[in-house]
Every structure is written in C-alpha cells, then in structure tokens.
Amino acid sequence: MIKRKDMLKLASKNDHEKLKEFYKKAYGMTHILNDSTHTEWQFQKNPFNTIDGFSLVIVENDDQIIAHLGFIPVELKFLDSTKVAVWHVSLYTLEDFRGKGLGTKMIKLSNCYGDLSMVLSGSDGTKKIYENLDGKDLGNMNRYIAILNKKRISDFVTNNLEKNEIENFSIKKEQIRRIRTLDEDYDNFWNAVKERFPITVNRTKEYLEWRYLHHPLIDYHFLSLKDENKLKGFAVIRFEDNNNELKAARLVDLICYEDYDNIILKNIVKYCKDKSDFLDFFCTGMFYKKALEEIGFFNNTEAGIKIPVVFNPIDFSRREDINFFYNYHKEDKKNNILNNKNNWFFVKADSDQDRAH
Incomplete structure (x- = not known):
C-alpha cells in the first residue's frame, strides 16, 4: 500500500544503504550492482559525468527505494559536431509499484x-x-564470430558445425602490441579516424582510460597497431576463459583507418588463436563487414549458431541478441540520418553490456 507520495530524485552517497536493500530485492545478492567498486566506476567516475554525485534516478516511497534507473552520460561524435547523450541501464520497478508510470518519469x-x-x-x-x-x-547489433578451434566448438554445440575454422595468419610487417598507456599521437589519430563514423562515442583519452586501461575489475587487452611508427588503429580484447566448456575472446572495441581493416583483424586473430575457442565482435553498422567476411568471420545474427553470449558462468537463459533503440530530444530531428542504422557505430563495450559479471 502506498503511504505517501512517491519522491523522484537523483541518488546520492547518503542513499547507499537504501540502494543495497533495493538491489537485494530487485536482483538478488550476486548481481554486479551490489559491488560498490562497479557502481562507483560506472555511475560516478565516468569522465563524461558532470553530475555532482551518481548518475542514478531513484523513486522513494515511505523512505524506501521502489524504482531505479541508471544512466551513463557519454559524449558522441555526432556528424560534424559533438553531442551529450545518455545510455539508459538497469531500469527496474518493484512489482507492487508497477503500472504507475514510474519508468517513464525516471527516463524523462x-x-x-x-x-x-x-x-x-x-x-x-x-x-x-x-x-x-x-x-x-533500430534492430539488433551484428554479432560476428570467428571459429578458432572448430573441434571444441563442435563438441560444445553437439552437432556438425558447418562453419570453417579461421586460418592462423602469417603477419609480415605491421603487428599489434598490448599497451598500458595511450600513444602520444593518439589525439591526432582519433581526430582524423573519427570521420569514418557518422555517429559514435567520442573516444577521448580520458574516456579510453576510464573504460579500458584503468578499469577496476576487468583486465582488458588494449592493442595498438602502428605502421612506420604511426598509430593506425587499436583494438580491445577481453578474454573470458574461467570455465572448461568454452573459452571466448571478445573483441569489444575496434577503431582503425579503413585501409588497415584487414591488417588489424588478421593481427587480432593471431593474437587470440591459441588463447580461445572463438572470437566474437558485436557492432552496429557495416563499417567492418567487408574485411570481417573476407578474413573468415560470419554474422551469427543471421547464422544463429547456439554459441552463448554470457560467460562467467555460461548462461543460455540470457537472450542472444543485443537490440538498439534511441530517442533524439531536440526539435531539429535529423530522422533520415538517425533512422539509418548504418550511420551508428556502437560496440559491446558501450552502455553496460560488457560487465565484470
């Protein structure tokens, strides 16, 4: 029973204990939102977050949290300018309070x-x-997959796998290497290469350091590709290999000049070949489609092979597709551009899709 009017507000540090109780009711004790290291990283330390506190909307009733919405501020490279956007995540209303429009109020x-x-x-x-x-x-993201160990994949899916194992490429010249700090010429590289993507996250140094290089819970492999000592691209890999059934390499971000698509992807395959059974890459748009297919990746959004999306542990109960929708709040809507899904470039590391568990 509702005892008094619901109160809608941004969460603060003073709400920590109330949030813990809400997360326990909503998600159970093992959900990652119970980990304060994760929530502080995602909702407070994000370099695009200009809020004095947490980017969380909560609804309180009788001094208890009854609904919750996380939002992750992000700066977009948006055509020939930049725009501030938010990712909506973790929208949840306790069952007794549903049907009151609280979700709409929090999103607004x-x-x-x-x-x-x-x-x-x-x-x-x-x-x-x-x-x-x-x-x-705008529909589902593409999920491109490269089979690195066909026998292991075939044993896991328990039927004859019609896709071929990708070859182990011989790299003669350009090679990727793992780095812990960004190259000095990164800003010049990004300012040039970003023109390839009409709409995407503005990958500033501060953003990449927060998202990958200084992540408190995930050991990302940040790989740099140089040619003639000039930065030509980078890739970010996450290895999920804490189980015996299937070992995965997740390509969670990829940026390069178009002339280097094949080169960087061959380097990535070689880097992952002996470490994992398969390599996957979630993305929107068609920016890397030609190179991916030439090298031997296939689009599993179309093929539908039962290779899990969630690891640590493997979980088939989670849906295999990642959908994408947006809302532009301004009057001068560029619908012909925005409604073309191939103008957007997002990857699995965007929003909250690549979490520690």
Missing part, C-alpha cells in the same frame, strides 16, 4: 542530461516507453 528526468538517450539490450517495457516518447528501434 534523466533525459534532461543529454540531447539523446539510447539503450542496448532493452526490455519490451523499456522499448514501449521509448516508442511513447517518439523513440526508434
């Missing part, structure tokens, strides 16, 4: 902090709210 409040709002892997309920706010569903 968070939308004040960006020109656009976006979702990856959104629920049907979130999609309905977006559509009611004039948002647009």
